[in-house]
Amino acid sequence: MQSDMHVEADSPLFRDSSPRAVAVLWTGGWDSTFQVLRLLLKHRLPVVPYYLEDATRASTAVELATIQAISDALRREHEHVRGLLRPLRRFLVADIPRDPAMQQALREVRRRSYIGDQYAWLPAFCKRQRLDDIELSVHVDDKVQALLSSMVSDFQQAGCYRSYRVDARHADRPEYALFRYFSFPLFAIDKRAMQDEAAREGWSDYMHMTWFCHRPWRGQPCGACAPCVYAIEEGMAWRVPRQRRALTWLYRKFALPLKPPLRAALATMRRS
Template sequence: MEASGEPARGSTVNLLWTGGWDSTFRLLQLLLTHRVPVAPYYLEDPTRASTQVELETMVCIGERLRAMYPHTRDLLGPIRVASVGDVVDDDEINAALREIRRRSFIGSQYAWLPAFCKHHAIGDMELGVHVDDKVQALVRPYAQQFDHPDGYSSVRVDSRHADTAEYRLFRYFSFPLFAIDKVGIDRQAQAEGWGEIMDMTWFCHTPVRGRPCGTCAPCLYTIEEGLARRVPASRRVISWFYRHLALPLKAPLRRIRARLRGGHGSRPAAPGVGRP
C-alpha cells in the first residue's frame, strides 16, 4: 500500500509524538498556534527501558493541555500506539537504509518508521527533526520547503530526487522544525508561555531511579545541544567522564570486533575485547 498524497486543508495532522522535547513543542505549535486537529502516533519498543515513562509522560501532558487550554479537547486525538514488533518489514526501505548507513550512521528506527507509514498509507507524518540532528544534515541537500494547506511552512524530500536512497527512506515524512535547534525551541516555548509543559517532557532512554542517566544518546544530545540543565547535576558529572573517556573508545572497539568476526573467527579476541 502506497502513501497518500498531500494533506487537504483542515485535515488531521499526523505527528510522531514521544513525549520528548522536539515532538512536544511541535504538538503545542499545532494545537495552540495553528489550532489544527492532531493524530499523535507512538511506536512502542518494548526493549527500551523508557517506553513506559514516555507513555505516562504523554498522558500527563495531554491532561495538562486539556485543563489549561480547553479547546484542545476537540483537537488532540487519542494516542495511536503501535508495536515496533508488528511493523511489516519492507525490502525497499531496508535497502535504502543500508545504502545510507554506508555513508552516515542513523538509528534503527529509520527501518521501522517509514515501513509503518508505508504500510498504513501515511504520506505526511511529521517528525521533530531539527538543526544539529543527523537526519537534518542528511536530508538537507534534498530538502524542499512547502506551504501546508493549514497555513504553515514545512520541509520534505523533493520528489525530483526520487532515484536516491534518501527519497525512498524519508518520502513519508515532513520536517516542520527543520530550521530550528533545541535552544531556539526553548526560546520560542518560553516566549509563548509553554515552559511548564515543555518541562514535563522526557528524553532519556535508560533512566536511573526515574531520572535521566546522562549517558544514553538522547541525554548526550540534550547536553551537547545546549540543554544540559535538563540532566541532573550528578549525572552530568558522570556524562562528562563518559563522553571524554569511554565514548572515544567505542568506535575503535567496534571496528576491532568487526575485523575479528569478519576474517579471523578461529582466533581468540584481543585482550579486553569481548564478544557480545
C-alpha cells in the same frame, strides 16, 4: 424517502471546510512536544498523535506517562484542545514487518553517515499504514537534518506554517526511500530556538514535563545515554541532574569515541 434539497458544488454545505488533522510522531520528548504545542495552541489544528512502542527501550513507560500527563494538562487548561487532540494511536515496533528495501536503503545511507535502526522500521510502518505525510521532529543539530539538508524543499503545511520534505528529484537516492513518508516542520530551528519560542508563548511548563532519556535511573535522566549527551551538547544541560553529568563526561570521553570503529567492524563482519 428522497430529499428534494439540492446542494450546488460550490455551496458551503457541499464543501468540507474543516482543516485536515495533522499526523505527528509524538514521543513525549522536547522536539515532538514542541510541535504538538504549536499545532494545538498556535495554529489550532487537529492533531492525530502516533507512538511506536519499542519493548526493548527502558523509557517506554515513562514516555507514555509523559504524553498522558501533557495531554491531560492541555485538555484541562485549554478547552479548545479537547476537540483538537485526538486519542494517541499506539503500535508495537515488534508488529512491523521487516521491509528488505528499507533495510537495504539504511545500509547504503550508513556507508556515509550513521543513523539509528529506527529509520528502517519507521518508513516500513508508514508504508504499511499508508501514511505519506506524518510529521517527524528532525531539527538543526540532528544527524538526519545534516544528512538531508541538500535534498529538501519547503512548503506551506495546512496554509499555516513552513515545513520541509525530501524532494522527489532525489527519488533514486536511498535517503528518499527512507524519508519520503515524512515532513519536517522543525527542520530550520534548534532546541534553543524552541526553548525561546516556548517561553514567549507561555508553554515552558509543558516543555519542562517532557522526557528524553533512554535509560531512566531512579526516575531521573541517567546522564550516560545518547539523548542525555545530546541534551548537554545542544545547550540543555539543565535537563540532566548535576550529579549525573559526571557520567555524561565519562561517556563522551571514553565510550563515544569507540562507537564508530565498532560499527565499522560490525558492518565488515556482516558483509563477510
